[in-house]
Amino acid sequence: MEICQTSNCVHSPIAVCLHCQGHFCVEHLLQHNEELICEANMYCDEFNKITEEIENMSFDEQFTSAEEDLNDWINDQMKQLDKIYEAKLFELKQAHSEVEEKLSKFKQIQRFKITGIQRRLFNSQLSKQIGFEQLNQMKTAVEKLREDIHQFKTNQCSIKLVNNDQMNYSYKPNIDIQLEKKISDENKTIIKINNDLNQTYNSSKKSQLRADAKPFEYVPKEQNCNSLSSIRQKDLPSRLFDKYALVGSINKMSCSKISLDEVIRFTSRTAGRDKIYRIIQYASRFLAWYYIKKQRVANVERFVELFQNLESVMSLTRSGMRLGRFVDYVKSVLESFHIRNKRIGTLFGLIAVCQGLYMLFDNILLLHRFKIIYLKNSQYLQQYLNQVWLLWLSLSLTRDYYEMQASFAVGQHHQQQQDKSLIRRANILWANKPLVIDTIKNLCDLYIPLSNLNIVRVNTGLQGLAGTIASILGLLQLWDKTYQLPA
Known part of the structure; x- marks a missing residue:
């Protein structure tokens, strides 16, 4: 007599499984079918897991890590190139x-x-x-x-x-x-x-x-x-x-040493005339203060009035020469984007922005002075002009500081000694004449906006003296390009 194929089962089979051709009783037929369904569900779960794994596959993390490594590499290379550039620039100077x-x-x-x-x-x-x-x-x-x-x-x-x-x-x-x-x-x-x-x-x-x-x-x-x-x-x-x-x-x-042609060529340029007029302007301010203090001189009032009028004329002339010059600094801002050293490029761009704003405010005040336009609070615009001027000079002194640090580092590298004494640093700094001239010029100019903003109380005599020194140094830089810092 035929019995169920399940072990330990003594019942007679009543059905045949079409998949495995096995003979089972009713109870074991249902159990056999349940086992097949469970196994099928298990494979469905596996397929779902594989599908999720495929959908979540991504190499973004590996590429991001590789990009970070590449950025670190290029930064290291740029630092090395900057050091080599500074060393070679020092040698060239x-x-x-x-x-x-x-x-x-x-x-x-x-x-x-x-x-x-x-x-x-x-x-x-x-x-x-x-x-x-x-x-x-x-x-x-x-x-x-x-x-x-x-x-x-x-x-x-x-x-x-x-x-x-x-x-x-x-x-x-x-x-x-x-x-x-x-x-x-x-x-x-x-x-x-x-x-x-x-x-x-x-x-x-x-x-x-x-x-x-x-x-x-x-x-x-x-x-x-x-x-x-x-x-x-x-x-x-x-x-x-x-x-x-x-x-x-x-x-x-x-x-x-100075030919007449060179003098004519220099004075024919707007920048050259501006430097000369600036020297006359601040020298007149200093002389007016000097004659005010010197009361015993005959005709003091006439001399004071003469120099005050001369200062006013020079200031007005220079303002007229600067009319529309703020447009020139747009090119300087755009050129700063192409500087490979981002720190120096940002500094140059900010200096150019400050120069352009200074020229723009000065042009607006000039038009207001001649009543071409009307400003309700022109003193506020004059205050903004002095603030922009102060920021301009501060950024220029920051650039001078970076140049000093580079000169000290390169100088010690070439001397093959770690002498950080004050005398040694002074000798290295003095060897860089353009940097010395530019630093002194910016420091002298710094007194003028500081006193105009009442941050530092400086009399007009010291203003005139500092402005005259800065103007003479600026004229020297314009006359001889070797005294200018590289742009």
């Missing part, structure tokens, strides 16, 4: 000052030679006697002067910043500054190359300056100097005895 010193000595030597030629030329003109031997001597002297100038222009200073390498992950600027010394002694020329970047700058480095840097190329165009061969031989006597041509040029070269 030091080399520039040395070349300028050599140029000054060269000019002094050439002036001495030209003075001798001038003396002999005057003697010949007075005696009205000259021979071919003297003409040949003059010709030789002029050729030698031309040759010296040509050699100095072409050989003494050449700056080259090049990059021909491909960028890679181990990128490091290949910057090298070589100083080539040339010592001329009659027919001998001694060439010495110094590649030691850690050598102190107290030694005299001469002539050829070359720098190779990544990732740009800048090669200044050399100025060609025409030799005497281009001068026609038949014009030589007339050129030698032309009092107004040759003698005038010699006098200009030997007796004057």
